[in-house]
Structure formats: structure tokens, C-alpha cells
Amino acid sequence: MACDQYSCSLTAPVLDLATGRVHLADIWAKTPPLTTRAAQLYASWVTFQGYLFPTSAKDCKFTGNFFYNYMMGIEFNPRIGKWFDFKLFFNGRPGIVAWTLINLSFAAKQRELYGHVTNSMVLVNILQAIYVLDFFWNETWYLKTIDICHDHFGWYLGWGDCVWLPYLYTLQGLYLVYHPVQLSTPHALGVLLLGLLGYYIFRVTNHQKDLFRRTDGRCLIWGGKPRSIECSYTSADGQRHRSRLLVSGFWGVARHFNYTGDLMGSLAYCLACGGGHLLPYFYVIYMAILLTHRCLRDEHRCANKYGRDWERYTAAVPYRLLPGVF
Ligand code: NDP
Numbered sequence: 056m057a058c059d060q061y062s063c064s065l066t067a068p069v070l071d072l073a074t075g076r077v078h079l080a081d082i083w084a085k086t087p088p089l090t091t092r093a094a095q096l097y098a099s100w101v102t103f104q105g106y107l108f109p110t111s112a113k114d115c116k117f118t119g120n121f122f123y124n125y126m127m128g129i130e131f132n133p134r135i136g137k138w139f140d141f142k143l144f145f146n147g148r149p150g151i152v153a154w155t156l157i158n159l160s161f162a163a164k165q166r167e168l169y170g171h172v173t174n175s176m177v178l179v180n181i182l183q184a185i186y187v188l189d190f191f192w193n194e195t196w197y198l199k200t201i202d203i204c205h206d207h208f209g210w211y212l213g214w215g216d217c218v219w220l221p222y223l224y225t226l227q228g229l230y231l232v233y234h235p236v237q238l239s240t241p242h243a244l245g246v247l248l249l250g251l252l253g254y255y256i257f258r259v260t261n262h263q264k265d266l267f268r269r270t271d272g273r274c275l276i277w278g279g280k281p282r283s284i285e286c287s288y289t290s291a292d293g294q295r296h297r298s299r300l301l302v303s304g305f306w307g308v309a310r311h312f313n314y315t316g317d318l319m320g321s322l323a324y325c326l327a328c329g330g331g332h333l334l335p336y337f338y339v340i341y342m343a344i345l346l347t348h349r350c351l352r353d354e355h356r357c358a359n360k361y362g363r364d365w366e367r368y369t370a371a372v373p374y375r376l377l378p379g380v381f
Pocket of ligand 1: 314
């Protein structure tokens, strides 16, 4: 609504409302109406997701709180038959593909409106497409992320992947349709370098952990034999298992340096939009909240899982995201 009716300004609608120039109902009246067809589709999707019987009773988590169950999901790996896996499909297909397609259509719209595509739009398209391509290129790595390994499939994942991601991760492109920012060469180069550096840190950090775990430590990290902390934990069936936490490479710099790289890339997308409005900065603000919360959530889980061994790890690598700061 802010973009469509107020050229992406967040303050103008608030001021208009505060001074009584418009009422919420006026803004609402100009938004696309809900159609019967859309309502039917949405209702059947939600119903389908909320009542589908679990395919594997052992993988279910019932908390007794209906809203929590609905939000965070009951079943761990819901599937239809052998081939259709809900988590893989929703996490890895419609939303993430739409991200790139929507960005490309914003570039096309800019060209249609102004006769050219700005360097800021090119940067946003390239940097975000690298992130999406990386996802597909490293799809097997993705199977080891928290979304797949620990989260159950509910509204949080389903709605997040299909609605939140394609609508809100593309806000920079949408903003640039209304504000065709042309960056100076140093500004554009700065954004490009920050974006590429962030991507490099994100990719290498994720790769180091994946390689270390895959080869059981028989690999080289930054040219040397990796150092690690031996851990043990007990699974729900009472079995004792061994694992190892890497303390070499970027995993020795901070406990979630992959998130730091991701945040640097996120900042670069936003900086490509200049400093005219707050709205395109939504992405980095949101990612900072998401990844900080995720980091705390993950560490809570790891502390419960590894106990004393996790304390030895946090003593060896004391910072979470940024050495010396957090
Ligand atoms: P990680 O890939 O960091 O996985 C965390 C898990 O790794 C922990 O639960 C633990 O699992 C294991 N681990 C922790 N420390 C170590 C260590 N030192 N050595 C070896 N294993 C360790 O987290 P995510 O799955 O959240 O993130 C993956 C990537 O996806 C990140 O780069 C993140 O930025 C990105 N991401 C992007 C999002 C977006 O919307 N753009 C959303 C979410 C994530 P175990 O129990 O196996 O020990």
C-alpha cells in the first residue's frame, strides 16, 4: 500500500492518517479487492495444511496448544507418496523461484516506464540471483540446514516460503520501479564489493562445516588439518552418539559467521536503493532480527543437546556473529 499509493514512503501514510487527511478505510479501499476465487484457493490451502493426517505418526509433535501446533507444525516430514516432500517443495521451489522472476519483472517494468534499467536495479538483480543460484547449486547442502533438519512443517514454513519470501524479499526491486535510483560509480562498486564479500563469507563458512561433517574431519580448512571439539549427546531413543564442533576457519572466528556473511549481503541489496526511504531497508532489518533470533534459538538447542561440550565450544569461540561485539 505504501508503494502503490505513497511512492514507497512509510511516513507519508502515517502522517496522512495522523492529521486526518485520509482514513484507514480510504487506503484500504484502493487496495486490490479479495476475490471469491482467491478466497476459495486460500481457504482450501489452509484447510488442506491444517487437517491433512500425518503420514508418519512417530515424527509428530503435539504441544497441546492449537495455535503453536498450527504455527510451528506438527509433522516433521510430511509427504504424499514417495516423491512429494512438503518441506523440500515449499522451501525450495515456488517462493525462491518467484524471487528471481519477480525481480526480473521489476527490471522489465523499469525499462517499460523509463526506457532504461538503472545500475541499482541491475545490482539488486545480480546479487539476489547469485544467492538464489547458490541455493540450487548447493541443494544437497541445504538438506542439512535448520529448516530441514529441525523445524516441523507448519504455517511458519509454508506461509513464510510462499508469501513472505516472494513479497518481502523483492521490496528493493519494487522500490526501484517507483524510484529509479542511478548510483554513482563508487557507490555502485561499493555495493557490489560488499555484496560479493558477504556472499563469499556466507558460502565459504557453510561449505567449511559441510565439508568437515561430510568427511568426518578428514579435509583441509584454510590449508590445515581442522581443529574441533569432541561432543556427545543422547538421542530420544536413549542411544549415545558422538559428534564434533569445528573451531577452524570461519567457525573459529564466530559461532555463526555464515549469518554475518548473509547480513553483509542483505545490507548490500538495501544500500543499492540509496538513502531516500526506509522501506527498501526492510530486508536487512528483518534479516538481522531473523538471524539473531535463529542464532539464539539454535544455540539454546545445541546447549541442551551437547551440555558441557557446548560450554567448551563457546569458551573456545566466545562470539556469536561479530568478534568483540556480539
Ligand atoms: P547453520 O548452517 O549454521 O546450522 C546450525 C547447526 O550446525 C547447529 O544446529 C549444529 O547442528 C551445527 N553446528 C553448530 N556449530 C557447529 C560447528 N562449530 N561445527 C559443526 N557444526 C556446527 O544454520 P542454518 O541452517 O540456520 O543456516 C544455514 C544458512 O542459511 C546460513 O548461511 C543462513 O544465513 C542461511 N539462511 C537464510 C535465510 C534467508 O531467509 N535468506 C533463512 C535462514 C537461514 P548439530 O546438531 O548437527 O551439531
